Every structure is written in structure tokens, then in C-alpha cells.
Amino acid sequence: MDNVIFAYWSTQTVGTGFQVIFNQSGYIFLVAQNGSFLNYVASNAASSSQFYQRAILEYDGVLRHYVYPKSANSAGGRARAWSIMDFIPSNICLSVGGSTGANACGFNSxxxxxxxxxxxxxxxxxxxxxxxxxxxxxxxxxxxxxxxxxxxxxxxxxxxxxxxxxxxxxxxxxxxxxxxxxxxxxxxxxxxxxxxxxxxxxxxxxxxxxxxxxxxxxxxxxxxxxxxxxxxxxxNSSVSKKSNRSTLIIIGSVLLGSSTFLNLLLLSSLLVYAFYFNRLKSNRLQPNQVLPGLNVRRFSFKELQGATNGFNEELGRGACSTVYKGILKNDNIENAVAVKKLHKIATEGEQEFKAEVCSISKD
Structure with missing residues (x-):
């Protein structure tokens, strides 16, 4: 590392240490630049004639001193395997205490x-x-x-x-x-x-x-x-609460929107119905283009008004109609006619009028 943040273990020889020595006797110590002894790093000596030795700064940051017996006698009856003689620091879990960093095991561990x-x-x-x-x-x-x-x-x-x-x-x-x-x-x-x-x-x-x-x-x-x-x-319970509130708001908005839509649909339906009713009423007020079962000519109101000289000469009067004298011209031939004018249109009156026309046309 280029920048030292903190020391998790120290020999307390800042500024004076020069070299770490691992000698044949199994001692690990620090010397000054002039060769004088400063401090032991590991003092558990192991004879190099009896043990193979190694010192490793391992993955967790601990410097460990290992020994391996060269013979069964030097093992003292123990299994011939690598064993730890010393480790620096003795407990890295307690040694690391910097204000920054995650220590030997990472954050939250x-x-x-x-x-x-x-x-x-x-x-x-x-x-x-x-x-x-x-x-x-x-x-x-x-x-x-x-x-x-x-x-x-x-x-x-x-x-x-x-x-x-x-x-x-x-x-x-x-x-x-x-x-x-x-x-x-x-x-x-x-x-x-x-x-x-x-x-x-x-x-x-x-x-x-x-x-x-x-x-x-x-x-x-x-x-x-x-x-x-x-x-x-x-x-996600808290998110669910918010989601539920949001869902209620959305549902309310949809219902409100649906209500508005239904109101518009109802209004449109009423307008269509009113238009259809007025048209139906208008059609009922107008004479039929062809009277079923009759082969008679249809005259417009304007023609009849001209033929009767504005309904001027009255011939007779009934409960719901008045009869006027009129003259119809056909190929320069004048024909006298009687024009019956209804005062009000009712189902019975209209049916009665049709019956009269049918009767006259058969005579």
C-alpha cells in the first residue's frame, strides 16, 4: 500500500527500525540501521537443527511462525505436521481498531x-x-x-x-x-x-x-x-402499505373517471333518444308518402293551400276537421275538390281520416 491508514500492530520503534531478521535459531527480531537489536517480533525459538521453519504474512494480515519436525524424535511423539509457534498480532480481531476500514472481516460482519x-x-x-x-x-x-x-x-x-x-x-x-x-x-x-x-x-x-x-x-x-x-x-411490507394506498387512490380515480364516463354516456344516450323522438314525432306529423292499400296522389300543403285560395271557402266543419272548397288544375282542366283540414293530429283522428279516404277512393 502506498498510503498507510493506520497500524493494527506496531513494534513501537517508529523511525528507528531498519530490518526484520529471522535467524537460524528461530528468533524473529528487529534491528536498527547500525545493526543493534531493537525488539523481538517473535521470541519462541525453535532450533533449526530439529525443525524446518517458515514465517508467513497471511491473507488475514497475521504474521505466523510455523515449524515442522525434521524427525520423529524432534517431534516429541507428536504427528509430524506444520504447527504454529507464534503469530503477530496475537488477536487481530481485537487489534484492528482504525476509524476507517472494515477490519479483518469486512463491513457488517x-x-x-x-x-x-x-x-x-x-x-x-x-x-x-x-x-x-x-x-x-x-x-x-x-x-x-x-x-x-x-x-x-x-x-x-x-x-x-x-x-x-x-x-x-x-x-x-x-x-x-x-x-x-x-x-x-x-x-x-x-x-x-x-x-x-x-x-x-x-x-x-x-x-x-x-x-x-x-x-x-x-x-x-x-x-x-x-x-x-x-x-x-x-x-416489502412498508412498500405494500404505500402500494395499497396508491392502489386505493388509483381505484378511486378509476371509479371517478368511470363515473364521469358513465355520465357522459348517459347524456349522449339522452341526446340520441331526444333526437330520435323528435324525428319520430316529425315523421308522424308529416303525411305518409304512400297510403297503404291506396293508389292516390299525394299533395303538399302548399298545393292544397293554393287550391283552396288559402282555405278561404268553408264547406263544412266537424269535431276535429274543417272542409274547404278547392280547385285543382290538371292539363288545363279544373276539377272541384273538397279539402279536409285537420285541426289536431291524434291517433284516432288520423286513423279516421285514412278510413274516409279509403272509402272515398273505392266509390
Whole structure:
């Protein structure tokens, strides 16, 4: 690395160290530029005549000193295999404590020592590893984050998973003292930014994403309250609430729109019906083009008005009609006619008129 952010382990010889030496006796130590001894890095000596030795700065950042017996006698009755003599630092999970970075195990995960002091990385309940091929890639939550909308605060959708002797130092953004554990839980539950609360000896720390430097160790004490979504609540419950509200709004809009459409359709139907009724009425007021069963000529009102000289000479009067004298010209021959003018049009009067015409035409 070109830029050193922080040291997770140091010999405390800044400015004076010159070289790390791994000698034949199995000692690893630091010397100054003039060759003088400064500090031991690893002091568990193993004779090079009895053991093969190697020192590796491994993937997790730990410098480990391994030995392998050259013979069964040097193994002291143990199986001939590589074993660890020393490792620097002794617990990298507790040693990493920088204000930036994710420590040995990645963000949102926690670190602990396994068999042979090997660094182990794991995810809290409700979280899963980001890259299954890289155990130090960090963890991601398997649930939707808490909604910060006051209308859907979702406090009833979350609960806590307790982890003893667990902490994520330097991820806190709020601190409270002299409080109870229940109070600490509630203050985290009410805060949509709070991912984890640490409660220890009456003190409460609220942590937010991304969680860094996670570690589990018996010396930490207290407990971590990890906020996760209830398993019986869907991850998109808050979205569903909003979606339901949106659906109701859409349905209401559709119904309102449908109502408007139905009103327009009804109005259009009324207009069509009124037009048809007026036309039907008009047709009823007009004489038929051809009277069924009759072979008579049809005269217009204007012709009859001219023939009667404006209905001038009255010949007789009935209940619903008046008869006038008229003259019709046909090929310069004048024919005297009687023109019956109805005062009102009614079904009975019209039928009576048709009957009269039919009777006259048969005579």
C-alpha cells in the first residue's frame, strides 16, 4: 500500500527500525540501521537443527511462525505436521481498531479466533456474506431497511437478535448513559438509522451502517442488540402499505373517471333518444308518402293551400276537421275538390281520416 491508514500492530520503534531478521535459531527480531537489536517480533525459538521453519504474512494480515519436525524424535511423539509457534498480532480481531476500514472481516460482519488461532469471519443473524468465495468480503442484510416515513415507521415490524460479548467499535453516532436495556432497545427501534445497539453496564450506543471492526470476545462484555425485520413480516411490507394506498387512490380515480364516463354516456344516450323522438314525432306529423292499400296522389300543403285560395271557402266543419272548397288544375282542366283540414293530429283522428279516404277512393 502506498498510503498507510493506520497500524493494527506496531513494534513501537517508529523511525528507528531498519530490518526484520529471522535467524537460524528461530528468533524473529528487529534491528536498527547500525545493526543493534531493537525488539523481538517473535521470541519462541525453535532450533533449526530439529525443525524446518517458515514465517508467513497471511491473507488475514497475521504474521505466523510455523515449524515442522525434521524427525520423529524432534517431534516429541507428536504427528509430524506444520504447527504454529507464534503469530503477530496475537488477536487481530481485537487489534484492528482504525476509524476507517472494515477490519479483518469486512463491513457488517464480526471477527473471532477459531482453531489454531485462525481468523474466522461470520455474519449476524439476518445477514449473508456478500461473496461466498471470499469469507472476508463482508455481509449484507437479507431484509429491507426500516422505512423512515413517519406514516409507516414500522416499529412493529422489527425485533432484536442478541449477541453476547459482541461489539462494532467506532460505528456509533449516539451515546446514552445510565439507561436500562429496554430503553436502549426502544431508542434504537424508534430510529430508522439505527442498525445495532450496544448495551453494556448501563451504557447504550447506537450504531449505523456500515458496521465496522466487528468482533466477538469474552473480554468485551455486554451485548449487541442487532435489529432485524420480523420473519413473519414481508420485506416489502412498508412498500405494500404505500402500494395499497396508491392502489386505493388509483381505484378511486378509476371509479371517478368511470363515473364521469358513465355520465357522459348517459347524456349522449339522452341526446340520441331526444333526437330520435323528435324525428319520430316529425315523421308522424308529416303525411305518409304512400297510403297503404291506396293508389292516390299525394299533395303538399302548399298545393292544397293554393287550391283552396288559402282555405278561404268553408264547406263544412266537424269535431276535429274543417272542409274547404278547392280547385285543382290538371292539363288545363279544373276539377272541384273538397279539402279536409285537420285541426289536431291524434291517433284516432288520423286513423279516421285514412278510413274516409279509403272509402272515398273505392266509390
Amino acid at each position: 464480526f471477527c473471532y479466533l477459531g482453531t489454531d488461532q485462525m481468523t474466522m469471519c461470520d455474519c449476524p443473524t439476518g445477514y449473508s456474506i456478500i461473496d461466498p468465495n471470499d469469507r472476508m468480503s463482508g455481509c449484507k442484510p437479507n431484509f429491507a431497511a426500516q422505512n423512515c416515513d413517519k406514516e409507516a415507521h414500522e416499529t412493529d415490524h422489527f425485533t432484536f437478535n442478541d449477541m453476547l460479548n459482541t461489539d462494532w467499535p467506532l460505528s456509533d453516532y449516539a451515546y446514552f448513559h445510565s439507561v436500562t436495556e429496554d430503553w436502549c432497545r426502544q431508542v434504537c427501534l424508534n430510529d430508522c438509522f439505527c442498525a445495532v445497539a450496544i448495551y453494556r453496564n448501563g451504557n447504550c450506543w447506537k450504531k449505523r451502517y456500515p458496521l465496522s471492526n466487528g468482533r466477538v470476545n469474552d473480554n468485551i462484555g455486554g451485548k449487541a442488540l442487532i435489529k432485524i425485520r420480523n420473519t413473519n413480516v414481508t420485506a
